[in-house]
Amino acid sequence: MPQLNGGGGDDLGANDEMIAFKHEGDHEEKIRESAYTESDLADLKSSLVNESEISQNSNSAVRPRQHIQEDQRIYTDKREHLDDVPKHQDGGMYKASYSGYPFLMLPEPYLPNGPVSPSSNKVSVVQQGMHPLTPLLPYDHFNPSAPHIPTDVSQKPGVHRHQPQEISGFYQLPQATRLTSTDPSAWFSHSLMLQSGMHPTGIPHPAIMPPSGKQEHDQFDRNIYVKSHPEAKREKEPKKPVIKKPLNAFMLYMKEMRAKVIAECTLKESAAINQILGRRWHALTREEQAKYYDLARKERQLHMQLYPSWSARDNYGKKKRRKRDKQDSSTDPGSPKKCRARFGLNQQTDWCGPCRCVRLSLTHVFSSNTTALL
DNA sequence: TAACCTTTGAAGAGG
């Protein structure tokens, strides 16, 4: 997979973004689908969804190299477009206040009472009664009224003590929830967080996980490890808390949209939900995706500042994996993804539940997008 | 009980 400019590039998207459904079988599915007679509206819609994806992706997910390069050229345009977004947002979008998230400031369209961007209505990220990104932002445990605000910022060498102006602007706390300290660096104390899994405000950072890696919501408040048995813990040798990877754009999108898809679909199986979300992700406009790329970029920036010495490599091997036989699911009859390929559109009664739901969801996506576009 | 499944994207490793 082509690499983004991880350094100064500060990308908003991945280079292969235009190569949709790189995973096995999608190309095959598309071919099969296009071969079917469009006997019902749902099928038509579904096909058109794929067509739109295909057209975005130069007609196929599996193509000769020159086509891929073409994609990358196209994608470069997209990147340029995406790169523009934060520039616009620097003008103040991210200075908008947002309660519940300590670091990331959100563009106005995200605000519960803020203006709604007309471009953001296709797959709305705004949810009733809550901040639209609340479900995806892992920091909703943040308690601005935390009594403990350390005045002593860790002097650990190598840790950035002063947030760049850009960051402090981006991560400016909302008025109602702002800490009494006006020094953003006071929010971040690397050594403190590493030692205790806690944010210097006394609030644990979501990226910090117990060595077990297992999330225990009652103890961690989402991702945050809080020792419940300090004595017992003390006996064990102090293991370094696991600092998780920052979430990428799609992960942020999934966090936000998962509940919505589950509600629409009654499914809870994450594998199926994620398939739906993956397709919906591709159905998003560039602008809509740009929001998440931008959020992810800021996540990475924040993560880098919080844990300058952290590397993704640190977590390699943390998960014990069974023999990952990376089987080609196109040859795996048990793969729920392949029901359409196996049974065809005309025998959807043979499809498993997840596949039926994926299809229904795609139909829904198509309807939404078409409505929005019209 | 813990890995698997499933998705995209980021990052690292290795050829």
Place this chain on the structure above:
DNA sequence: CCTCTTCAAAGGTTA
């Protein structure tokens, strides 16, 4: 430089 692998989330499923 390119390709492959791993890990981020999540929750039902499976070994």
